[in-house]
Amino acid sequence: MFGVLLTVFVYALYMLVIAFTLWMAVDAGKQDRFWWIILIVGVPIVGPLVYYFTEKKHEYKRAGHMHVERSETEEQHENAPKGAEINIEK
Numbered sequence: 001m002f003g004v005l006l007t008v009f010v011y012a013l014y015m016l017v018i019a020f021t022l023w024m025a026v027d028a029g030k031q032d033r034f035w036w037i038i039l040i041v042g043v044p045i046v047g048p049l050v051y052y053f054t055e056k057k058h059e060y061k062r063a064g065h066m067h068v069e070r071s072e073t074e075e076q077h078e079n080a081p082k083g084a085e086i087n088i089e090k
Contacts, residue, residue: 017045024048027056 021040028036028051036055040047 020052021048024051024056027051031055 021044025037025040025048028040033055036051040051043050
């Protein structure tokens with residue numbers, strides 16, 4: 001029984017490491033940081049952690065508190081005439 005629980009725990013931990021590595025690699029790719037991607041993929045556990053604590057964590061501090069506000073698109077949608085027909089001419 002203990003062996004099964006240990007196996008499940010190890011697989012769950014392995015999946016978390018893979019998910020975290022992919023998250024950091026995709027983020028580095030969005031930032032066009034080629035050498036970070038090489039480090040993240042090439043050094044499995046340490047690379048993503050180093051990227052997170054040197055690059056990603058600072059983004060969260062700069063972002064501050066995010067407040068959800070009504071967007072202009074939502075207001076335009078609500079103020080649009082109801083039942084308007086769309087005519088597409090060929």
